[in-house]
Amino acid sequence: MRVVVTGGFGFLGQQVTDVLLARRTLCGAPVDRLLLADRNVPAATPVADHPLVDVVRGDLSERLDDVFRHPVDVVIHLASAVSAECESDFDLGMTANLDTTRALLDAARAQSAAGGPTPRVVFSSSVAVYGSDPAAPLPPVVDERTLPTPQSSYGTQKRVCEQLIAEYTRRGFVDGRVARLMTVAVRPGAPNAAASGFLSGIIREPLSGLPATCPVDPALRVALASPRRTVEGILRIAEAGRDNGPGSLEGRLPVNLPALTVTVADMLDALRRVAGDAVADLVTVAPDPAIEAIVGSWPASFDNARARALGLRPDDDFESVVRAYIQDHPDAVTVAVGKSGH
Amino acid sequence: MRVVVTGGFGFLGQQVTDVLLARRTLCGAPVDRLLLADRNVPAATPVADHPLVDVVRGDLSERLDDVFRHPVDVVIHLASAVSAECESDFDLGMTANLDTTRALLDAARAQSAAGGPTPRVVFSSSVAVYGSDPAAPLPPVVDERTLPTPQSSYGTQKRVCEQLIAEYTRRGFVDGRVARLMTVAVRPGAPNAAASGFLSGIIREPLSGLPATCPVDPALRVALASPRRTVEGILRIAEAGRDNGPGSLEGRLPVNLPALTVTVADMLDALRRVAGDAVADLVTVAPDPAIEAIVGSWPASFDNARARALGLRPDDDFESVVRAYIQDHPDAVTVAVGKSGH
Numbered sequence: 001m002r003v004v005v006t007g008g009f010g011f012l013g014q015q016v017t018d019v020l021l022a023r024r025t026l027c028g029a030p031v032d033r034l035l036l037a038d039r040n041v042p043a044a045t046p047v048a049d050h051p052l053v054d055v056v057r058g059d060l061s062e063r064l065d066d067v068f069r070h071p072v073d074v075v076i077h078l079a080s081a082v083s084a085e086c087e088s089d090f091d092l093g094m095t096a097n098l099d100t101t102r103a104l105l106d107a108a109r110a111q112s113a114a115g116g117p118t119p120r121v122v123f124s125s126s127v128a129v130y131g132s133d134p135a136a137p138l139p140p141v142v143d144e145r146t147l148p149t150p151q152s153s154y155g156t157q158k159r160v161c162e163q164l165i166a167e168y169t170r171r172g173f174v175d176g177r178v179a180r181l182m183t184v185a186v187r188p189g190a191p192n193a194a195a196s197g198f199l200s201g202i203i204r205e206p207l208s209g210l211p212a213t214c215p216v217d218p219a220l221r222v223a224l225a226s227p228r229r230t231v232e233g234i235l236r237i238a239e240a241g242r243d244n245g246p247g248s249l250e251g252r253l254p255v256n257l258p259a260l261t262v263t264v265a266d267m268l269d270a271l272r273r274v275a276g277d278a279v280a281d282l283v284t285v286a287p288d289p290a291i292e293a294i295v296g297s298w299p300a301s302f303d304n305a306r307a308r309a310l311g312l313r314p315d316d317d318f319e320s321v322v323r324a325y326i327q328d329h330p331d332a333v334t335v336a337v338g339k340s341g342h
Numbered sequence: 343m344r345v346v347v348t349g350g351f352g353f354l355g356q357q358v359t360d361v362l363l364a365r366r367t368l369c370g371a372p373v374d375r376l377l378l379a380d381r382n383v384p385a386a387t388p389v390a391d392h393p394l395v396d397v398v399r400g401d402l403s404e405r406l407d408d409v410f411r412h413p414v415d416v417v418i419h420l421a422s423a424v425s426a427e428c429e430s431d432f433d434l435g436m437t438a439n440l441d442t443t444r445a446l447l448d449a450a451r452a453q454s455a456a457g458g459p460t461p462r463v464v465f466s467s468s469v470a471v472y473g474s475d476p477a478a479p480l481p482p483v484v485d486e487r488t489l490p491t492p493q494s495s496y497g498t499q500k501r502v503c504e505q506l507i508a509e510y511t512r513r514g515f516v517d518g519r520v521a522r523l524m525t526v527a528v529r530p531g532a533p534n535a536a537a538s539g540f541l542s543g544i545i546r547e548p549l550s551g552l553p554a555t556c557p558v559d560p561a562l563r564v565a566l567a568s569p570r571r572t573v574e575g576i577l578r579i580a581e582a583g584r585d586n587g588p589g590s591l592e593g594r595l596p597v598n599l600p601a602l603t604v605t606v607a608d609m610l611d612a613l614r615r616v617a618g619d620a621v622a623d624l625v626t627v628a629p630d631p632a633i634e635a636i637v638g639s640w641p642a643s644f645d646n647a648r649a650r651a652l653g654l655r656p657d658d659d660f661e662s663v664v665r666a667y668i669q670d671h672p673d674a675v676t677v678a679v680g681k682s683g684h
Binding site for chain 1: 432475477478487488489490491492493495498501502505506508509512513594
């Protein structure tokens with residue numbers, strides 16, 4: 001089968017790619033070709049030279065003819081403008097997130113309408129579809145029946161795309177799936193423009209000996225998932241059956257990926273236990289109302305029964321997330337870290 | 343103030359226009375100009391010659407420069423492709439309902455961004471945003487906290503527009519309001535392509551001596567509102583305050599207009615009581631699975647607490663709806679009807 005990963009050279013795209021190239025199967029069939037579409041393709045990247053991999057570089061909306069030049073069986077749509085840039089540039093977010101996803105859905109629909117396979121489209125949505133509206137606060141525990149009332153442009157765009165995918169699926173144009181990602185931490189690499197970026201930065205930067213700023217009150221509760229668990233969730237939802245029964249999507253679309261609920265203070269305590277006081281003291285708390293407003297509007301506690309029914313589970317605790325980051329990114333960790341903890 | 347009514351020569355548009363021209367005020371200010379935008383403008387229509395009225399004819403998305411040539415204070419956005427045509431022509435619905443509404447919102451945003459008034463945009467949404475998904479059925483009683491899971495293209499488009507309006511409002515681009523209309527019955531005039539059109543036709547056609555087909559099981563329960571109550575609701579939501587307190591929108595957007603819940607059999611019984619057996623017997627029951635699927639997916643029972651807080655109430659009963667139709671459209675009623683009922 002031919003699999004497309006949009007945002008294929010982004011952080012999650014690379015994680016998904018690595019897993020697919022290691023497994024070589026998806027949805028019970030061999031992965032014959034893996035097309036990575038991204039506007040940014042690193043100059044030197046071994047994966048681009050992999051014999052199974054094709055690369056399409058550029059704005060996705062302008063390159064859909066190339067993406068669908070050969071029949072596509074599965075699209076894992078990770079390409080997205082992130083939350084803070086959507087908030088600062090409304091039109092950019094509407095174009096990158098809403099218009100591009102719709103164009104992708106129309107390209108997939110054109111393939112099935114022309115007699116080709118009906119593409120399975122796996123959309124990476126976000127916890128940001130939920131927002132705590134002062135006049136209609138979220139319930140203390142959120143599940144997929146909770147009415148999303150996004151309080152950010154990014155969350156609105158993700159929610160609208162979820163509904164377009166549901167509709168394209170209802171009409172038989174695509175076989176759509178929606179994985180709502182929790183905040184992914186700890187992300188490696190450079191900071192991005194996500195409002196939630198600090199939730200990786202306050203761990204990642206100190207572990208490389210750099211200072212970091214925590215722009216929220218450490219008492220803030222957040223819903224996190226490690227990169228490993230996030231990729232596992234995306235691929236599980238890609239492979240889930242659509243019919244009723246255990247381990248299926250039971251006809252409904254969005255699945256909230258399992259969330260580990262912690263306070264930011266819990267995260268900093270875990271860093272302190274793993275890496276010591278000198279490293280943890282590199283974090284300075286300096287609340288930024290704009291960041292607090294976005295991240296604080298997201299729910300922190302979930303009933304993950306749907307994800308559990310698919311066999312998905314949250315990370316055990318944040319300390320194990322920090323240790324997994326250190327294990328997966330040894331080159332990015334420049335401070336001395338005890339191997340067995342405190 | 344300058345008021346725009348899109349779909350201004352449609353049935354509801356004309357009702358809203360008549361009320362506005364009679365009242366001459368909206369939101370506490372005099373209505374100085376009333377612009378009616380519609381792709382279809384009747385050849386001879388007295389309202390077009392009214393001294394307060396301007397007319398813009400054509401596709402709304404192509405005429406927005408003319409609509410916003412002078413500062414607009416309030417837009418009542420009624421223009422829409424209807425449910426059955428959206429189901430039979432997916433692209434038409436996406437263009438007419440989603441793209442046109444977004445273009446309207448962007449034109450309104452351009453006005454406020456240029457230093458003009460922030461337009462109040464009143465969007466006519468629909469009960470069709472709710473759909474009974476077999477895997478996730480609706481609760482027995484629906485309110486504004488119920489998660490909409492539309493089961494039609496029309497419902498999806500309306501729901502997506504609701505969320506765009508919430509977002510444009512959150513960002514301060516417009517002052518958006520959303521009135522979710524129940525099925526409006528009894529509509530006068532020719533049948534339209536709405537899946538719910540028969541809910542007017544089974545009353546209207548017999549009252550003019552014509553046969554009518556009921557395409558659903560008469561036991562089906564439906565949520566109705568008369569044209570009078572519907573127009574009242576749209577204007578009340580246009581005028582509601584946005585701040586907290588009784589009679590305000592309390593910050594939240596969609597309001598379900600009050601619903602009269604009846605079975606189709608109740609409707610036919612009311613017709614029989616008002617107009618007699620010979621008229622009621624003009625209706626033939628011949629279920630059409632396509633119509634039943636759309637209309638049957640809509641909820642029939644509502645908790646209308648939000649609408650009640652705004653002072654809105656449902657019709658008393660369906661017999662009074664039939665009598666109001668006869669009173670408002672004497673020329674369309676050709677059969678003999680007792681003036682005081684049975």
